[in-house]
Amino acid sequence: MRAVIAVVCLAIMIVVILLAPSSKATDDGPATITVKIVFGADEQAAVWDGRLEVSGGEILDVSAAMLEVADQLNADTRSWKIKTGVSQGKRVSFAEPQREIFVKLQCTPETLLRITTEQGDFEVAPSTLTAGRPASLLDGRAEVHRLGNEKIVAKTETDDDFTAIALDANGQRHVAWIAFDTTAQTDRLWIQNIDKPGEKPELITDAVEVADLQLLNIDGTLNAFWSSSGTDKNWDLYTAVREERGWRSQRLTTATGTDFQLSVAAGTDGSVWMAWQSFRNGKGDIYAKVRNGETWSNDFVVEDNPANQWQPSITVDTEGRAWVGFDSYENGNYDVYLTSLTASGDKVSVGERIAIAQSADFEAHANVLATRDGRVWVTYDAAGPNWGKDFRNGPTIENGRYAEPLHASRRMELRCVHNGQLEQPTEPLPQILPPEKIALIDRDPTSKPSRYYDLPQLATDGDGRLWLLFRICRQGFCRHPPLGAQWNIYATTYTEQGWLEPIQLPHSQGRQNQHVATAAGTAGPLQCAWAEGNRFASVNRKYAVRAGALPPITEAAAGIPCEPLQLDPPGTAEPAPQIDWTITRGGDEFRVYFGDLHRHTNISRCMPTLDGCLTDAHRYALDAVEHDFLAVTDHTRDVDAFSWWRTQKASDRFHIPGRYVPIYAYERSNMTHGGGHRNVFFLTRGAQVSRSDHWYAGRKLKRPDNNPTDTLYPWLRERGDALTAAHTPEYDRKANLGTWTYNDPQVEPVAEIFQGLRESYERPNSRVKEEASLQYALHQGYKLGFIASSDHLSTHMSYACVWAKEKTREALFDAIRARRTYAATDRIGLDVRIGEALMGEETQVAGETVTLSIHAEGTAPITDIEIIRDGQVLDTLRPGTPLVETTFKDPAPLPGKSYYYVRLLQDNGAIAWASPIWVSR
Structure with missing residues (x-):
């Protein structure tokens, strides 16, 4: 049977060879071609053990993708042991059953690649394949x-990321990276001519921090653009022009507040337009400026309304108008808009804003491109409605309302504006769509959706084809993937036969x-540059920059057929409950601030496809939940030096003084018996990553003694600018050890009483052992304030509430250290006192009674x-109203020492816990 299949396949390939256009190798000698072999395209389970060999050519490299842990590839012998299908075990890498082998080879039209497998054999002439x-x-x-081809740009010891590329007047490729x-x-910001033999990387700037890199060839001169914290720690925009003596830099913005998320485009008249997002006015606004000749205009506002506007993209049409796409949160969810800019002398006029997408869905990350036919294309990624709203763990419907966590789904959308009319393609984009509303976030291997389409981008190649490039992840909701949480870059274009695969x-x-x-x-394939790195490799996580071209396309290009699109009116924003509440005690004044001290991103390998990226986390905090502060706490098991650098950098870039305070933090995951996991918070930037035994175990290294008493607490005390908080407490009765075996009141003043991902740890229940409960810790004599945290996945249901003197890192740390905190599952106001003692404090009480003063402002009765x-x-007490101001007298207080706290319940299920007040009598 296998022989029959092989003969049939060979006959098919001979026909393909006769009908296919000739390969470039016919005229210029051997060509380098990369092919991808996919096993299990029928999505069935099967054994595909096999090997490959080539005749009439040379194999340069063999690699694999989407292999499960049990699969093996031997690149030296060009053989493999592979099974397709989705395992029913929990620890699988991919939610899809296919397995892939990549082969890079030099070939001629006579080259044949022979593949032998347990399921049958076949031959392929690589030069006849149609991209x-x-x-x-x-x-x-x-x-x-x-596929197209690629190569590493430079072999370095650094983590190389965030690429840019431009072609010079001779068509040579210049790749820049951070x-x-x-x-x-x-x-460090480097650039290299990758088409000039022997060329070495060249330094563009010696700025300590760089982001948002862009590179353009303007009138034959290379121009670089970026954002940087500079010497004054204020994120601003910079440019540099390449001259004979090197790069001449110029600072373009100086206003106080972060200027970032930069996009740059050049017009055919030599003008240069740039748009960016700025936090200079306490919120996110879109700004722009234009350069004509050597002179830049002043900064001007493109979009300014009370909501945050995000991540602009700019393009210039054939008439010299600039178009800026961006997304806004003004309707209580992210919607996409487009605005035109016209320059006349030193004046710029801003056109009327055009709505591109304004449904209840998450619609963000716009990318725009004006084409020669007068269309302005806008692509963006989208997810379901109520992004970042009330979601706990599992079902997406809470009290009859649907909500998605930060990265439960992603799909691509493409629209255009033509002659003032909004249009969309009549033929769907080549993607596998998730359900409109996901019923359950189930982390089973077969859970759906299995694909995420992120950050689509538009480009035209030298032949005028419009390309859509994007990132795909096929890992699904699987648990703790050792390999699968990776995004790959794909591209498609429209031809006379429709969208390319x-x-x-x-x-x-x-x-x-x-x-x-x-x-x-001026002609030919699209040139690309990107960074790659195996995020979850066991040891080496280094990022490297690669460059290459998309393969030649033989099908004739065609205009994308479109149809008019009429948008529904935008939704109405649902404002968050506002608790603007100040209390006084003596000469001190305190205000309540709401935040989260335990939020993960896709840096952590627990739920990397569901938690979203660093930007998603800060967007969520600023808009969906309106936090005053946030600590991104990815696992130290997974936080390498580069990830920690990016996390700290994001905390600075998203800091909005007086509005939003990111806190430098990570989760120190611990495998020590009963040691538990602890989130660690730093007042200042630059702390090292404290490695726990979890990190060593993941690398199969000898595990050190890592109990907090011996390692974590002394280090934090020595620093003097750091605190920690335990979460998900546990207890091992056999070892007689637990989370509450350890505590240092100097550096561990609070603990998570509630976690949105899991449950309340206040009291023992069927899942929480008595020795793991917060009440047990209090019985041990520990003085711990209460906070609530999200951990992974959960959104909008966990608040660390802090009574602080002002909204700064310093004041928040002082308040947490003093335990002036409470925990809540909604934005509830709560003030509990005993005499002059506030929540979290100790007091001496004389007399026959202890009196609690309680003031609460609920979000429901x-x-x-x-x-x-x-x-x-x-x-x-059963007040039945949202506003409560009352007292309670304990008529028979106990002698000696006691602690009191208040638990508040609302009719919508929300809860708040006041931190204890410790009383001595």
Whole structure:
């Protein structure tokens, strides 16, 4: 049977060879071609053990993708042991059953690649493959794809990321990138001509921190653009022009507040337009400026309304008008808009804003491109409605309302504006769509959706084709993937036969929030540059910059057929409950601030496809939940030096003084018996990553003693600017050890009483052992204030509430250290005192009674206020109103020492816990 299949396949390939256009190798000698062999295209379970060999050519490299842990590839013998299908175990890498082998080879039209497998054998002539139209073999069970080529730009010891590319007047490629030097703890901005033999990287700037890199060839001169914290720690925009003596830099903005998320485009008249997002007025606004000749205009506002506007993209049409696409949160969710800019002398006029997408869905990350036919294209990624709203863990419907966590789904959208009319393609984009509303976030291997389409970008190649490039992740909701949480870059274009099957850029695996840089000459394929790195490799996580081209397309280009699109009116924003509440005690004044001290991103390997990226986390905090502060706490098991650098950098870039305070933090995951995991918070930037035994175990290294008493606490005390908080407490009865075996009141003043991902740890229950509860810790004599945190996945249901003197890192740390905190599952106001003592404090009480003063501002009617002394409910008040101001007198207080706290319940299920007040009598 296998022989029959092989003969049939060979006959098919001979016909393809006769009908296919001639390869470039016919005229210029051997060509370098990369192909991707896909096993299990029929999505069935099967054994595909096999090998490959070539005749009439030379194999340069063999690699694999989407292999499970049990699969093996031997690149030296060009053989493999592979099974397709989705494992029913929990620890699988991919939610899709296919497995892939990549082969880079030099070939001529006579070259044949022979593949032998347990499911059948087949032969392929690589030069006859058509990019975007994969060859189907073995009755559709296997496929072979023609890909573009790539190479590493520079071999370095640094983490190289955030690329840009431009072609010079001779068509040579110049690739720029940002390199992070672990030893020096600094960024460096490099550029290299990759088409000039022997050329070495050249330094553009010696700024300590760089982001938002762009590179343009303007009138034959290379121009670089970026944002940097500069010497005054204020993020501003910079440019540099390449001259004979090197790069001449210029600072373009100086206003106080972060200027970032930069986009730059050049007009055919030599003008240069730039748009960016600025936090200079306490919120996100879109600004722009234009350069004509050598003179830049002043900064001017493109979009300014009370909401945050985000991440602009700019393009220039054939008439010299600039178009800026961006997204806004003004309607209580992210919507996409487009605005035109026209320059006349030193004046710029801003056109009327055009709505591109304004549904209840998440619609963000716009990318725009004006084409020669007068259309302005806008692409963006989208997700379901109520992004970042009330979601706990599992079902997406809470109290009848649907909500998605930060990265439960992503799809691409493409629209255009033509003659003032909004249009959309009549033929759907080549993507696998998620359900309109995901019923359950189930982390089973077969859970859907299995694909995420992130950050689509538009570009035109030298032949005028419009390309759509994007990132795909196929890991799904699987648990703790050792390999699968990676995004790869794909591209598609429209031809006379419709959309091409997306073409993968080889060796493009990386994070969700990485872009691909593109450049085009006067003819030929699109040139690309990108960074790749295996995020979850066990040891080596280094990022490297690669460059390459998309493969030649043989099908004739065609205009994308479109149809008019009429948008529904925008939704109405649902404002968050505002608690603007000040209390006084003596000469001190305190205000309540709401935040989260435990939020993960896709840096952590627990739920990397569901938690979203660093930008998603800060967007969520600023808009969806309106936090005053946020600590991104990714696991130290997964936080390498580059990830920690990016996390700290993001905390500075998103800091809005007086509005929003990111806190430098990570989660120190610990495998020590009962040691538990602890989030660590730093007042100042630059702390090292405190490695726990979890990090050593993941690398199969000898595990050190890592109990907090011996390691974490002394280090934090020595620093003097750091605090920690335990979460998800546990207890091992056999070892007689638990989370509350350890505590240092100097550096561990608070603990998570509630976690949105899981449950309340206040009291023992069927899942929480008594020794793991917060009440047990209090019985041990520990003085711990209460906070609530999200951890992974959960959104909008956990608040660390802090009474602080002002909204600064210093004041927040002082308040947390003093335990002036409470925990809540909604934005509830709560002030509990005993005499002059505030929540979290100690007091001496004389007399026959202890009196609690309680002031609460609920988001719904408060049904119960439980008064708790030493773990026992003394009484329950039932006010039935959102606003409560009352007192409670304990008529028979205990002698000696006791602690009191209040548990508040609302009729909508929300809860708040006041931190204890410790009383001595």
